[in-house]
Amino acid sequence: MKPNLDEKARRMLTTAALYCTEPRIAILKVLLEARRPVRQDQIAECLGDRALNKVTIYRTLASLVKTGLVHRAFMQKRASYFELAHNCTETQCHPHFTCSNCGTTHCLTGFAVPMAPSRYRGFVIHHQQVRLEGLCPACA
Amino acid sequence: MKPNLDEKARRMLTTAALYCTEPRIAILKVLLEARRPVRQDQIAECLGDRALNKVTIYRTLASLVKTGLVHRAFMQKRASYFELAHNCTETQCHPHFTCSNCGTTHCLTGFAVPMAPSRYRGFVIHHQQVRLEGLCPACA
DNA sequence: CGAGGAAATGCAACTAAGTTGCATATTTCT
DNA sequence: AGAAATATGCAACTTAGTTGCATTTCCTCG
Ligand SMILES: [Mn+2]
Ligand SMILES: [Mn+2]
Ligand SMILES: [Zn+2]
Ligand SMILES: [Zn+2]
Numbered sequence: 001m002k003p004n005l006d007e008k009a010r011r012m013l014t015t016a017a018l019y020c021t022e023p024r025i026a027i028l029k030v031l032l033e034a035r036r037p038v039r040q041d042q043i044a045e046c047l048g049d050r051a052l053n054k055v056t057i058y059r060t061l062a063s064l065v066k067t068g069l070v071h072r073a074f075m076q077k078r079a080s081y082f083e084l085a086h087n088c089t090e091t092q093c094h095p096h097f098t099c100s101n102c103g104t105t106h107c108l109t110g111f112a113v114p115m116a117p118s119r120y121r122g123f124v125i126h127h128q129q130v131r132l133e134g135l136c137p138a139c140a
Numbered sequence: 141m142k143p144n145l146d147e148k149a150r151r152m153l154t155t156a157a158l159y160c161t162e163p164r165i166a167i168l169k170v171l172l173e174a175r176r177p178v179r180q181d182q183i184a185e186c187l188g189d190r191a192l193n194k195v196t197i198y199r200t201l202a203s204l205v206k207t208g209l210v211h212r213a214f215m216q217k218r219a220s221y222f223e224l225a226h227n228c229t230e231t232q233c234h235p236h237f238t239c240s241n242c243g244t245t246h247c248l249t250g251f252a253v254p255m256a257p258s259r260y261r262g263f264v265i266h267h268q269q270v271r272l273e274g275l276c277p278a279c280a
Numbered sequence: 281c282g283a284g285g286a287a288a289t290g291c292a293a294c295t296a297a298g299t300t301g302c303a304t305a306t307t308t309c310t
Numbered sequence: 311a312g313a314a315a316t317a318t319g320c321a322a323c324t325t326a327g328t329t330g331c332a333t334t335t336c337c338t339c340g
Binding site: 075076078095106110116122124127137140 | 215216218235237240246248250251253254255256257260261262263264265266267268269270271272273274275276277280
Binding site for chain 4: 019020039040041054058077078080
């Protein structure tokens with residue numbers, strides 16, 4: 001495995017003032033290695049033999065989201081997808097692209113859709129989230 | 141009530157080649173009068189006395205979505221929000237804004253966030269959906 | 281190091297959005 | 311009106327996510 005992933009996860013937890021527990025380190029490592037947002041059950045599957053209770057995974061994700069280490073990237077089919085906060089500005093995460101043919105989701109970290117104006121008719125806009133749909137390179 | 145709403149709903153159904161049934165007309169009228177996306181249970185509540193089975197509402201919404209009359213605007217708390225297709229282009233619906241203070245959602249039909257490029261590193265982008273979050277005029 | 285208190289985990293039971301199969305009712309067409 | 315096509319209602323089911331509570335683990339401080 002990656003020997004320094006463990007250390008990296010520990011640092012992230014300490015920085016966020018969270019207890020460094022085995023479950024949290026394991027979950028963070030899965031997120032660190034994932035290239036795309038993942039669901040609770042996908043995290044569980046990645047853990048394989050040293051499985052965790054799903055309640056623990058959900059509660060860990062909740063803690064990580066609260067500290068800002070992790071984002072709830074989007075929902076699909078009534079399930080939430082989570083990922084490490086990466087390539088984010090204060091007001092916009094990168095767009096997520098879902099292929100309408102094969103169903104896979106990709107992080108489009110290379111570009112950002114321009115932000116909406118910070119004010120519009122009395123609305124104060126703090127955050128913008130963009131979902132894209134179309135054909136991925138493999139399916140196009 | 142609005143006397144011509146009924147007729148309008150009927151026309152929409154006929155145009156979409158769907159049977160003109162009482163439940164469908166009732167649901168369409170709720171959507172025609174709603175100013176924002178609504179959930180299944182909100183539609184049921186609006187119908188009040190002449191209630192409909194939730195399965196009927198879900199199946200009706202599915203038919204309406206398939207014909208393009210209705211959009212699944214977004215998901216929140218594991219529930220889908222539906223609305224009539226309005227102020228939409230081929231590639232983008234208007235942005236939806238949710239207030240982080242009071243929780244209400246508004247359709248921001250007045251402006252459109254610029255579209256992502258139609259191609260980006262092999263991705264063919266067909267559709268773009270924008271979710272905004274911040275403070276609504278009442279809470280700002 | 282070895283408590284002791286704070287916080288995290290696991291388990292079982294629960295909640296609630298959405299789905300499915302099937303019998304019955306309604307709509308449309310002739 | 312009658313037949314075929316389609317829609318509705320009901321009950322039972324599926325499944326993502328939550329809650330309460332007993333037990334375990336982690337961190338801090340003597
Ligand atoms: Mn991403
Ligand atoms: Mn809208
Ligand atoms: Zn694809
Ligand atoms: Zn508000």
